[in-house]
Amino acid sequence: MEQWKNRVAVVTGASAGIGAAIAVDLVKAGMTVVGLSRRVERVEALKDKLPGNLRVNLHAMKCDITQEEEIIRVFELIDAKFNGIDVLINNAGLLRKTALIDNDNSDIIREIIDTNVMGLVFCTREAYKSMEKHGRNSHVVHINSVVGHHLLCYLDQPSQNMYPASKFAVTAITEIHRQEFIRSKHHIKVTSVSPGVVKTDIFLPEHRDLIAQGPHLLPEDVSNKLESGSGNSENGDNSGENSEENGVGDAAENGTDVGEKETQLTWQDLGLNDVLCEACAELKWKAPSKIQREAIPLALQGKDVIGLAETGSGKTAAFALPILQSLMETPQSLFALILTPTRELADQIGDQFKALGSGIGLKVAVIVGGMDMTAQSLQLAKRPHIVIATPGRLLDHLENTKGFDLDRIKYLVMDEADRILNMDFEVELDKILKEIPRERRTFLFSATMTSKVRKLQRACLRDPVKVEVSSKYQTVEKLQQYYVFIPSKFKDIYLLHILNDLAGNSFMIFCSTCNNTLRTALMLRELGLAAVPLHGQMSQNKRLAALNKFKSKSRSILIATDVASRGLDIPHVDVVLNFDIPTHSKDYIHRVGRTARAGRSGKAITFVTQYDVELYQRIEHLIGKQLPQYECDKDEVMVLQERVGEAQRSAKVALKEIEDRKSGGKNRKNADGSDDDTEQFVGVRKRIKSSKGGKGGKFKKMKRK
Template identity: 75%
Template sequence: MDGVTDVLCEACDQLGWKMPTKIQVEAIPVALQGRDIIGLAETGSGKTGAFALPILQALLETPQRLFALVLTPTRELAFQISEQFEALGSSIGVHSTVIVGGIDTMSQSLALAKKPHIIIATPGRLVDHLENTKGFNLRALKFLVMDEADRILNMDFETEVDKILKVIPRDRKTFLFSATMTKKVQKLQRAALKNPVKCAVSSKYQTVEKLQQYYIFIPSKFKDSYLVYILNELAGNSFMIFCSTCNNTQRTALLLRNLGFTAIPLHGQMSQNKRLGSLNKFKAKARSILLATDVASRGLDIPHVDVVINFDIPTHSKDYIHRVGRTARAGRSGKSITFVTQYDVELFQRIEHLIGKKLPAFPMQEEEVMMLTERVAEAQRFARMELREQGEKKRSRNDDDDDTEEAIGVRNKVAGGKKKKRKAF
């Protein structure tokens, strides 16, 4: 690509990037001229390359520690961006550090003390370090990237973003990437960017051309049987199945495992290590079915999803775009199938209205589905038992913790003895 140095072009070759994507063609030349950028691009459009390459090139020209900060809404996205920076910058010795919640702050403070070139962070945890880690500041920062800015703001990180903007140099380059241009994003753009160039790849909500989208209309009590039917019909593909709650993700994963499918869950109540483990097993194709809540629907680089199933219909139509965007990436084709029960008709009509097309029904053999109901009912029973056992184990672990706390007199007396619920994503 014009203007990108040979050493970085070679790194792109090694990653298998043959041609720049649309957003890269638009954004990279502008970034290399030293301009601020507001990039509007949907998930899977190659945004990371669009900001990583100009940053690495600038770093080559003026090597410096604590050079760039990338803010992202979720931990998974932070790890994925870090992987791309490390891969693109491996031959030039680039060090990046991921600063996110759910990981020990002490080890993070040590990593920051080594002054990495690139910090990839979620806003909350970064502010913790700026306020509490001795000797850590971003006064020399040259680049700020806000990736998936619409989601950062939707997750109520506005106060944290304001705090970060106050303590970094005004004289810096800023790249703001977002899938949608909301009022909050416009306000942030005015506060953080100087005379930016707008690089828009897709202004209308749309789904990729090579994606075949279907729906199936079913009675809600037979949802599980229809899911098993589809997984059998399309066997040999990799699947990403979206559920609306952590609990349903876990339940459906157990149900499918009982029926012999290699399914793994990914949701907000799992520990960070478990989540990364699940993701890596799926990426390495050791598992063919990933069940996820919407925490996983955006920003995760999962290259080989053949079929996306909306097991629970998304309540926000825009989430539909992001979910089905997990397949048909980088020019490949893919399928999506949305389950519509008697309770979901209105939500489904909103989705069709948003994408501007009527979806065809997925061809089904009803009698074959009905033949599965007995086996599925048995697996449901097992899944419920396993869920209950997991819940009891968790509770007894919590009770053990309480006993030790009581022994050292640290217990807080909570009215009615209720425990605080852990906040999920």
């Protein structure tokens, strides 16, 4: 690093995330760093992460990178103060528009950069795509205009993991210097950022026209100059369009991303033994997903891991496989504890552990509420290797089950940690953590890094490594999202119309309350549609029965509260209907994430009434785009008014009967059945059977009068 001491680097977006990590690492490498951000106080706070003698080398300057005038002013100040800029690291394009990329009048900016910057322009692939979209590759990258050494460097697989992103920025600078390309102009594409390894492709100026096109093929003589460069004509950049969606770790979805051929890792490459690799092959998991590629090697090294990833990213296997490998090396009972927020997610994780451990005699106990305590006590008495539990029921057993303790636990996993904390399990968590040995490995997986999760991280993880697959709330490209604006009193009529309009698909309909979930299911059953409810007030047996009916396609409509919006592996959902708009905008992401999974397409339609406008605007703000309206013919919709009115009245009567039975009234004959409550009405059953011809799943379009 000696050659870079006393050089000046400018880092945009330096207040947090990758930008902050890169700024700190470059200062540690000996450079003087100017961190640009609108939140200048956060850049100043980064000095706390630096040794005392290096803090003077980090300078914070306020700058709105989206404003051309701001950039000009700040660059002129930096030029005057530091006599030029050696390295520009443009990270802000990841988050929002930046005038360095997205500006029609950037001649002055180009002149400043061309004159002053001799070094590396770094951005993530999102920023690179923004350049492609606006067709400004050459004048932003300056491959054909800048004098001296000027590079565009971007992550081909943007994991946004602090370690590889920041380390690669430092390593890339020194690597190019070491290879004596300092007097040439090149374009660099970083194709792999595994810890300690930076693989790159090098392009000379004459190849700049390939930048915005398909595969980049390297001349052999250039390729051979880099020890870590691929240079193989097979290693094209096909991932540019397709690598956003990789296979996921859930059993039904762990596929192969066709766009990742050039950096495709195998399970063996991650360090897994042959037994576990064979188990993955038997489950038809062809290749690890992003979160698995990042987390598994770190976990196998014995590190505590924080994984920020959405449901469906493959995080279950990301923690299950390292745990099983460690268990095979040092077998013992009560080896690992996995905490989850819901019963359904616990069952799903249990199934995956059993599938992966089928060849090694793995014993798994799933301990959740709603099931018999005595039967669970017998399970625990058999000393299982893996315990998967919800916090409340686990604490019940710790306090009441004789002989059960967690004194020997080697691994603790908190899955969906943000949701565990949102469900007010903090007291239970505190008590459980006191029962677990301090000498353990801890994995914390969460969709978001909330303040509560940060607090939990500080309390129970030691020097954790953060692995981040998605840094912002987003929905997949293949998801078609719509809204329908309707009067509140006509919601049921529009629901029936849309179900009829999209007949032949499988649906998940989200309601805000348990009562409305049951009412809607009863109403649709009165109309002859195969609907099954799933909500938190159902017994565990009934919840599992409802879920299994939908999974097996014997029912084509699942009506659920947010208990089903996260964590559940339901692979065949075609359409998500937000019948009741979510109160929390983030729940929208989790709801619509039930469809368009593993590269498939899907639809999501949100019902917006006159009372929901503000909530809907928050959703659009969160996802960063305005949704189109789902077109409905009002005349066709209102034809259904009379039929829906009759069904509403029948559903109201049926709902009252259910409530009476639960409160000790008559008709208790099926009170403990494993079926859902809506099927205890003979008339409803007949209508369902007649409409589906004895089979579940798809229903025919209704004839309109």
